[in-house]
Ligand SMILES: CC(C)(COP(=O)(O)OP(=O)(O)OC[C@H]1O[C@@H](n2cnc3c(N)ncnc32)[C@H](O)[C@@H]1OP(=O)(O)O)[C@@H](O)C(=O)NCCC(=O)NCCSC(=O)C[C@H](O)C(=O)O
């Protein structure tokens with residue numbers, strides 16, 4: 182009995198080290214309607230970091246059951262292996278709908294679990310508590326699943342810090358790991374009654390707040406969707422704006438958007454050279470016992486160092 186308790190505690194303690202795909206990049210997070218088998222098959226052929234099989238807004242109300250069952254049949258077959266590592270997720274319906282429990286039950290009882298569950302329209306920490314206890318009941322093995330939370334309303338933004346604190350705390354004794362926040366800009370605009378403009382100024386505050394809180398909790402920050410999917414120049418521009426704000430990836434709705442997004446969220450050659458040089462210089466100065474130093478005319482200390490480390494980490498994904 183004591184042995185079992187100690188073992189359980191040890192497993193929970195070690196859990197974070199074994200969470201699947203915790204550190205995988207999620208530059209492009211591509212939605213694939215769960216009821217569309219043709220699109221699902223197509224998504225498995227694409228060079229995309231993250232596939233989100235969708236039960237939510239990409240699926241018509243009268244196709245919810247079909248989407249859930251189709252997704253389940255693909256999960257039962259096992260995650261198709263590709264040359265590159267990728268994340269296979271399922272976006273369930275929001276917790277204030279009649280669908281979410283069946284969505285979650287269906288995908289968490291599949292022969293092979295998805296890597297990640299994506300939870301839309303999280304407005305407060307009670308939703309996370311409800312989700313956490315459901316996940317605990319459904320996962321019968323020692324497996325752990327990643328969770329990505331969508332913030333897409335005024336209330337959700339007011340409660341954002343509490344949502345992240347409660348999720349972090351619950352994940353310590355549950356079977357999930359919170360890995361990211363998504364800015365659901367379209368639902369957010371509808372919720373606050375904003376009128377969309379080319380510059381996206383009307384959502385600037387929310388877009389920045391999401392990154393800020395994500396970084397405070399060491400989470401990936403996934404930017405707004407660009408719905409004019411044929412306008413690739415506009416997409417590139419919006420990706421670059423998001424990356425400069427600190428976003429680590431972006432939602433994508435069409436295969437044509439994937440290469441642009443995946444490329445945009447990689448550092449440029451110039452940034453890589455800057456970061457590599459800075460790290461070399463940093464290590465030399467550390468040996469000499471100097472904390473702050475000057476590199477290419479700029480004062481460098483620990484925060485700039487960490488930015489350089491992030492760039493070098495991402496650069497490893499460059500072909
Ligand atoms: C927008 C679409 C309906 C367009 O689809 P379609 O008309 O089929 O486009 P194409 O003919 O140009 O497609 C070319 C080929 O690519 C395949 N395809 C298209 N889209 C996808 C996809 N998402 N995943 C996989 N494969 C895809 C087509 O089947 C064609 O294949 P082939 O014939 O073999 O060449 C469609 O793109 C679509 O449904 N997109 C997803 C829409 C969606 O999920 N919307 C909800 C997510 S956005 C969101 O939730 C925002 C957030 O929550 C917020 O609030 O902001």
Ligand SMILES: [Mg+2]
Pocket residue numbers: 238301333365367368
């Ligand atoms: Mg949404």
